[in-house]
Amino acid sequence: MAYHIPPNRGGRLDIINIPILKIEDFLIASIQVALYDMQAIQFKDAVLQKIYDSKAKGVIIDLTATDVLDSFVGRLISDIAAMARLMGTTVVITGLQPAVAITLVELGLELPGVTTALNLEKGIAKLRQITEKNADGNA
Amino acid sequence: MAMPKVINIQSDLDIVAARMAARDMAKAMGFGAIDQARIATAISELSRNIYLYAGEGTVTVSEVQQGIRKGLEVVCDDQGPGIEDISLVMTDGYTTSKGMGMGMPGARRLMDDFEIISIVGEGTKITCRKWKR
Numbered sequence: 004m005a006y007h008i009p010p011n012r013g014g015r016l017d018i019i020n021i022p023i024l025k026i027e028d029f030l031i032a033s034i035q036v037a038l039y040d041m042q043a044i045q046f047k048d049a050v051l052q053k054i055y056d057s058k059a060k061g062v063i064i065d066l067t068a069t070d071v072l073d074s075f076v077g078r079l080i081s082d083i084a085a086m087a088r089l090m091g092t093t094v095v096i097t098g099l100q101p102a103v104a105i106t107l108v109e110l111g112l113e114l115p116g117v118t119t120a121l122n123l124e125k126g127i128a129k130l131r132q133i134t135e136k137n138a139d140g141n142a
Numbered sequence: 143m144a145m146p147k148v149i150n151i152q153s154d155l156d157i158v159a160a161r162m163a164a165r166d167m168a169k170a171m172g173f174g175a176i177d178q179a180r181i182a183t184a185i186s187e188l189s190r191n192i193y194l195y196a197g198e199g200t201v202t203v204s205e206v207q208q209g210i211r212k213g214l215e216v217v218c219d220d221q222g223p224g225i226e227d228i229s230l231v232m233t234d235g236y237t238t239s240k241g242m243g244m245g246m247p248g249a250r251r252l253m254d255d256f257e258i259i260s261i262v263g264e265g266t267k268i269t270c271r272k273w274k275r
Contacts, residue, residue, distance in 0.1 A: 039155050102180075110183060
């Protein structure tokens with residue numbers, strides 16, 4: 004990815020710790036803070052590695068606490084969903100605030116191919132539905 | 143009227159700082175949650191452009207008044223390479239592969255006024271405003 008890494012500045016904390024929790028066959032990560040670009044990239048890598056290590060069937064990225072989603076992070080979320088799909092895992096984005104949904108569409112970022120749900124609970128229900136359907140298809 | 147805030151853009155940390163400063167001012171001025179998100183997102187796009195294409199520059203956020211209407215003005219200034227073809231960068235989907243090509247046209251849609259002055263080899267100045275309804 005063509006992206007230039009800024010010089011390390013004093014006191015800079017690049018390593019963030021967004022907990023990626025595992026419940027049954029699913030991973031859940033909730034983004035609670037404004038991510039810097041480098042942190043967002045690290046988050047992507049961490050989610051994909053965790054999918055591989057945990058053999059999760061589905062991932063929920065909860066954005067309930069996110070109040071700004073720009074094209075950089077929007078693209079990253081699309082990328083995570085596409086990359087997880089290549090690995091055989093479904094990603095569901097949950098909890099988009101009305102203001103975030105409005106600005107995303109006005110920005111021209113409708114996140115095609117990204118599955119979403121209103122909240123965490125509905126997101127888990129959706130993941131169950133998708134993963135069970137996939138399991139039936141494979142049987 | 144609040145004092146203008148100047149944010150130096152030199153790294154990705156400053157992108158977040160710029161949009162937080164704009165959001166704080168928008169909130170203090172009484173903009174609603176959706177306009178706050180529009181302003182913060184537009185500033186995020188424009189300050190990222192400074193960081194990616196010019197390396198560094200400044201974002202100045204201030205309160206403006208025109209007659210009885212009040213607005214928030216954002217000026218993004220850099221001494222970067224400049225934009226050769228402004229109409230091209232304002233086209234949806236045009237990208238130099240660093241983004242989704244939504245930054246500039248998206249930021250224009252999110253704000254009310256949007257002006258670009260760019261001289262190749264000298265830099266770019268973008269002034270945009272959001273008016274209170």
